[in-house]
Amino acid sequence: MPSTAESTRKSAAKRTPPPDTAEDTHVHRSKQGLSVHTLDVRAPLHVPYFTPGDVVNNARTAGDWLPPLPPARELLYYGGLGALAVAGALEWPVALAVGGATVLLRRSGRQEPAEQQEPASADGDEQATKKKD
Numbered sequence: 001m002p003s004t005a006e007s008t009r010k011s012a013a014k015r016t017p018p019p020d021t022a023e024d025t026h027v028h029r030s031k032q033g034l035s036v037h038t039l040d041v042r043a044p045l046h047v048p049y050f051t052p053g054d055v056v057n058n059a060r061t062a063g064d065w066l067p068p069l070p071p072a073r074e075l076l077y078y079g080g081l082g083a084l085a086v087a088g089a090l091e092w093p094v095a096l097a098v099g100g101a102t103v104l105l106r107r108s109g110r111q112e113p114a115e116q117q118e119p120a121s122a123d124g125d126e127q128a129t130k131k132k133d
Contacts, residue, residue: 077102 024040050058069075078099085095 026038026040027035028038029035070078081090081095081099084090085092090098
């Protein structure tokens, strides 16, 4: 029965490389008598790369996934809170509490109940009719 090395050599000898692929084998021997075989294969290899247009398009597409930035005034406010916390002027739990409370208060101030909006529109209609008269 042939050894594994012999069967590998026989099967490797039976295989022929494709015509457009060139193979070079090299034997590297060390001073201690160790040898290593290397095989250089020149085969078509598809390497992904990005063009400048791809980078711009991918950045714009990824930017569309992000939520819109808050107004500059809010960014400055929260950035200042963060800077104070980093500098040590505020403890981070205090800065976090102030920032969280500010977000909650601003959200509650923006959302007006529907009942309050209806009389405002009725007042607007009355003013429009008074101007016509």
